[in-house]
Amino acid sequence: MLSYLHGYHAGNHADLIKHTTWMAVLDRLQQKAKPYTLIDTHAGAGCYPLDGEQALKTEEFKTGVSLLQDWQPEHPILVRYQHVLSGYINEQQYPGSPLISVSQLRDADQLHLMELHPTEYERLRQSVKRHRGAGHTHIHHRDGFEGVIALSPPKPNRGAILIDPPYEQRKEYDLVIQAVEQILKRWPQAQIVLWYPLLSKRAGDKSGQSEKMCETLSQLQNNVLKAELCIDDPINDTGMYGSGVCLINPAWQLDSIVDDMLRELSPKLGDTAKASVTWLNKNDT
Numbered sequence: 001m002l003s004y005l006h007g008y009h010a011g012n013h014a015d016l017i018k019h020t021t022w023m024a025v026l027d028r029l030q031q032k033a034k035p036y037t038l039i040d041t042h043a044g045a046g047c048y049p050l051d052g053e054q055a056l057k058t059e060e061f062k063t064g065v066s067l068l069q070d071w072q073p074e075h076p077i078l079v080r081y082q083h084v085l086s087g088y089i090n091e092q093q094y095p096g097s098p099l100i101s102v103s104q105l106r107d108a109d110q111l112h113l114m115e116l117h118p119t120e121y122e123r124l125r126q127s128v129k130r131h132r133g134a135g136h137t138h139i140h141h142r143d144g145f146e147g148v149i150a151l152s153p154p155k156p157n158r159g160a161i162l163i164d165p166p167y168e169q170r171k172e173y174d175l176v177i178q179a180v181e182q183i184l185k186r187w188p189q190a191q192i193v194l195w196y197p198l199l200s201k202r203a204g205d206k207s208g209q210s211e212k213m214c215e216t217l218s219q220l221q222n223n224v225l226k227a228e229l230c231i232d233d234p235i236n237d238t239g240m241y242g243s244g245v246c247l248i249n250p251a252w253q254l255d256s257i258v259d260d261m262l263r264e265l266s267p268k269l270g271d272t273a274k275a276s277v278t279w280l281n282k283n284d285t
Ligand SMILES: C[S@@+](CC[C@H](N)C(=O)[O-])C[C@H]1O[C@@H](n2cnc3c(N)ncnc32)[C@H](O)[C@@H]1O
Pocket: 002, 004, 005, 006, 018, 041, 042, 043, 044, 045, 046, 095, 096, 097, 098, 114, 115, 116, 117, 120, 142, 143, 144, 145, 164, 165, 166
């Protein structure tokens, strides 16, 4: 069942924490000249019109990217993110994770994008074709959980994976854990960035699932960090009150980089917005 369409949610607060953290991961990889491989397991359509029917129906972008108008960030990674955004926002478009990755590819880098929904896959192909940068981009019409395991370890085996499922079905939380287990067996040093929603009681049996999933993931590997951005208090029972990213094998200093970045970003998202960065498991040896 593929009913989720990211166009209804593009540019919301959840996209901002996901995309700025992903940008920080790419920045760390670029500190060395050695090429890297990026894998995006749930790529979406690549680019989303903010004046389109889907975006205007929910207006979720008003909880995120709309609040960044006239923004002059100081943190260098936020400056880079804003630079990528500015190429799209003037045309009322929001760039998804594939286009952020494409914008940061160097000649020898590899990017694998996986998308299962037939229409979103076709739109992804068109958006990447229009915005292709350097490097090598491979677009797969396949299940991202199966695809990432099949490609692990890639060549070059220095790199990062973005896992961003829609969590429409409860079983996706288990599929994430199974996929991460399999990836780490094949590619132990992979940097994994996993996005998850923070859901209040209104979400029924999905409420609390992300917290359990992160706890299980933290037992699989020694270095596991989480960064969260909440725009409301769960007590208000607004459904998705925030979201987070779980980082497995984060690069050196990524904890303080993401912390600094989110401290600067969160006040832009309203008086109740709060960010935190916490180690779930840290190997100090
Ligand atoms: C949250 S959206 C992705 C957004 C994108 N990562 C971004 O940040 O711009 C999730 C996408 O996963 C796709 N999808 C759902 N199940 C999938 C699967 N098993 N494998 C690959 N794609 C899947 C959906 O069609 C949807 O486009």
